Amino acid sequence: MEAYNPPDFYNIDELLNEEQRMIQNSVRQFVTNEIIPHIEDWFVAGEFPKQLIPQIAELGLLGSTIKGYGCAGLDYTSYGLIMQELERGDSGLRSFVSVQGALCMYPIATFGTEDQKKKYLPKMATGEVIGCFGLTEPDFGSNPAGMRTNVKSDGDHWVLNGNKMWITNGGISQLAIVWAKSEQGKVIGLIVDRDLKGFTVRDIEKKYSLRASVTSELIFEDCRVPKKNQLQVEGFKGPFSCLNQARYGIGWGAIGAAQACYTEALEYAKHRVQFDKPIAGFQLVQAKLVWMFTEITKAQLLCWKLGKMKDAGKEIPQQISMAKMNNVSLALDIARTARDILGASGITHEYQCGRHMMNLESVNTYEGTEDIHRLILGEHITGIPAYK
Numbered sequence: 001m002e003a004y005n006p007p008d009f010y011n012i013d014e015l016l017n018e019e020q021r022m023i024q025n026s027v028r029q030f031v032t033n034e035i036i037p038h039i040e041d042w043f044v045a046g047e048f049p050k051q052l053i054p055q056i057a058e059l060g061l062l063g064s065t066i067k068g069y070g071c072a073g074l075d076y077t078s079y080g081l082i083m084q085e086l087e088r089g090d091s092g093l094r095s096f097v098s099v100q101g102a103l104c105m106y107p108i109a110t111f112g113t114e115d116q117k118k119k120y121l122p123k124m125a126t127g128e129v130i131g132c133f134g135l136t137e138p139d140f141g142s143n144p145a146g147m148r149t150n151v152k153s154d155g156d157h158w159v160l161n162g163n164k165m166w167i168t169n170g171g172i173s174q175l176a177i178v179w180a181k182s183e184q185g186k187v188i189g190l191i192v193d194r195d196l197k198g199f200t201v202r203d204i205e206k207k208y209s210l211r212a213s214v215t216s217e218l219i220f221e222d223c224r225v226p227k228k229n230q231l232q233v234e235g236f237k238g239p240f241s242c243l244n245q246a247r248y249g250i251g252w253g254a255i256g257a258a259q260a261c262y263t264e265a266l267e268y269a270k271h272r273v274q275f276d277k278p279i280a281g282f283q284l285v286q287a288k289l290v291w292m293f294t295e296i297t298k299a300q301l302l303c304w305k306l307g308k309m310k311d312a313g314k315e316i317p318q319q320i321s322m323a324k325m326n327n328v329s330l331a332l333d334i335a336r337t338a339r340d341i342l343g344a345s346g347i348t349h350e351y352q353c354g355r356h357m358m359n360l361e362s363v364n365t366y367e368g369t370e371d372i373h374r375l376i377l378g379e380h381i382t383g384i385p386a387y388k
């Protein structure tokens with residue numbers, strides 16, 4: 001396969017250190033060699049490529065910012081670059097890595113007991129144990145505060161009841177991080193092993209988006225979870241801290257999908273002849289390409305600076321919201337514009353922009369919809385919450 005050279009107009013590459021560049025290149029090669037040649041087939045078949053989990057783990061991509069417990073202990077710029085390269089391949093692949101690392105390993109590393117960390121993290125780093133994260137419910141998406149999933153205390157167990165909906169990795173997971181309300185109305189987090197009685201999973205079929213990713217419903221019926229599996233955090237800062245991690249990665253990831261679509265549209269436009277010249281020679285097509293190129297450059301700069309702030313521990317969640325909102329929204333618009341430039345060809349699986357476009361519809365919705373992030377920022381600048 002030909003080497004992939006994404007747009008980097010403001011030379012972000014120059015700002016990276018040797019290690020970051022090496023990590024980016026190894027993930028880029030993995031995506032070029034192992035993902036790009038097969039992804040359209042997996043997407044059409046509605047299959048997540050489970051067979052690649054050992055390779056993904058071998059590259060150190062699972063829980064890559066965690067120090068110790070068999071994890072790579074990378075900085076946040078490296079983590080962002082990993083997400084960007086993976087999502088160049090497919091948002092479903094990036095989702096798999098996001099959920100495992102940011103939504104499952106991160107809460108265990110941050111809020112887990114030493115026993116929990118030792119038991120779960122090394123096996124999650126090698127991909128022997130896959131996790132999923134249950135916050136959303138059928139009736140509570142943007143407003144998880146209304147959740148009905150609940151626990152009742154019974155000796156040294158919690159008895160868990162409720163449903164979690166739209167859960168990435170559900171059907172391929174060996175554990176779920178589940179957020180539930182206690183009898184006192186406090187939110188707690190549990191590590192729920194997949195083999196517990198009363199825990200069933202139903203995969204959601206017939207999706208038109210994220211088809212190379214598993215999305216499931218988790219059902220808990222009097223599921224007895226040992227209290228030693230409880231995370232040491234109470235209240236919504238538990239799940240929301242995990243979302244900060246995942247949203248950060250998505251901000252970077254969206255750039256990868258946007259770069260893939262832009263590159264495809266540019267190449268196509270240079271070769272597609274209409275009215276006796278390449279369509280890249282028409283002003284209207286150039287305006288579209290220049291808009292894409294400019295938005296990608298702005299998104300890269302946003303993420304590069306956010307990565308620096310995150311490494312220094314100086315970022316605030318609202319800055320992450322801006323990156324998630326802006327970058328996913330522009331990536332979706334870029335994918336749609338690329339599809340337009342490709343004309344009818346853009347609706348086939350011979351090209352990737354249609355697949356990215358469908359995927360990005362989900363990415364724009366999950367981890368807080370575009371409008372929820374707009375409201376988070378609205379509250380930040382005005383001091384007035386406008387959710388209700």
Ligand code: TGC
Nearest residue numbers: 095098135142144145168235236237240241317366367368
């Ligand atoms: P609010 O009253 O504002 O806060 C409740 C408590 O949480 C704290 N908090 C945060 N802590 C850390 N990070 C953040 N970003 C935080 N935001 C809030 C806050 O300080 C407070 O703490 P305390 O100690 O005072 O109790 O909460 P609210 O209920 O009013 O929330 C407002 C809103 C709308 C922003 C929130 O509900 C929200 O973000 N909704 C969106 C839901 C969402 O993003 N769900 C994602 C589900 S997971 C998923 O989609 C995975 S996709 C996976 C893949 O990549 O495939």
Ligand code: FAD
Nearest residue numbers: 133134135136141142166167168362366367368369371387
């Ligand atoms: P709703 O909350 O019903 O929103 C519908 C529309 O109303 C949106 O446009 C929204 O912006 C708008 N809206 C809602 N409230 C307001 C308001 N106050 N003001 C203005 N507009 C508003 N969840 C998990 O917990 N774990 C996962 O692993 C996971 N993976 C997912 C994978 C996929 C493929 C998808 C599609 C979703 C996944 N989710 C997951 C769920 C995701 O987080 C929710 O879909 C998301 O939070 C939105 O919730 P909802 O779909 O119920 O939409």
